[in-house]
Amino acid sequence: MGKAMKTEKGRRAIGAVKNTVIVVCLATVIISATFFAVRSILKAEFPMKYQDKISLYAETYGVPEDLLYGVIHTESGYDEKAKSHAGAIGLTQITPETFLWLQTKTGETLPEEALYDADTSVKYCAVFYGLLLKEFGGDEKTAIAAYHAGRGQVNAWLRDPDISPDGKTLVNIPESETKKYVEKVQRAVSIYDKLYKKELNKI
Structure with a gap:
């Protein structure tokens, strides 16, 4: 019984870590996409013509x-x-x-x-x-x-x-x-x- 509980807790901990990693990765992707979108908008407004x-x-x-x-x-x-x-x-x-x-x-x-x-x-x-x-x-x-x-x-x-x-x-x-x-x-x-x-x- 004790081992089963420990195993379950371990699985939950691993699952929580995985979820955190996924959230961080998604946040990084969103931030990067936003950065490049803003940069693209600025480059369109401030072009290097001539x-x-x-x-x-x-x-x-x-x-x-x-x-x-x-x-x-x-x-x-x-x-x-x-x-x-x-x-x-x-x-x-x-x-x-x-x-x-x-x-x-x-x-x-x-x-x-x-x-x-x-x-x-x-x-x-x-x-x-x-x-x-x-x-x-x-x-x-x-x-x-x-x-x-x-x-x-x-x-x-x-x-x-x-x-x-x-x-x-x-x-x-x-x-x-x-x-x-x-x-x-x-x-x-x-x-x-x-x-x-x-x-x-x-x-």
Whole structure:
């Protein structure tokens, strides 16, 4: 009788262990499936379009690839024909005035319609960010703010000790639209970095 009870208890214990293992395995499968599903959704929302162009110009002008992807995703959602109410054009939403100024740095003479061309748009975004990163000591947040609000405005903020105690970086951004823009780009950059870490050249 005693042996029979012990045997039954042993069987129950083994059964409980098996059930636990099955539950753990099922949970692992569900978690893995959920992870890959979420990752697939994010990759669809944050694609690596124009990869050859972005890689080329990021390396040429010393700009992190994830930054260019984040800017394009935020500015136009990869719409080559995008045009804002302010007249900014193309994938990277560069204004004709900024385009003219940037061409004084590259030595090219192109019409503003060239900004609808993906290659030109990506190239001049990289040119611009290369200059901004150099001007602002490599600080991405400050460079992103300058891309949106303008170099003059950002330099004015840097002279305000309440906004920039060190005169080099922005502790806070007083203009709400630019602040939201910077946060949006930084979020996109972070997502690209996490999704495509192995593929991206960080510079």
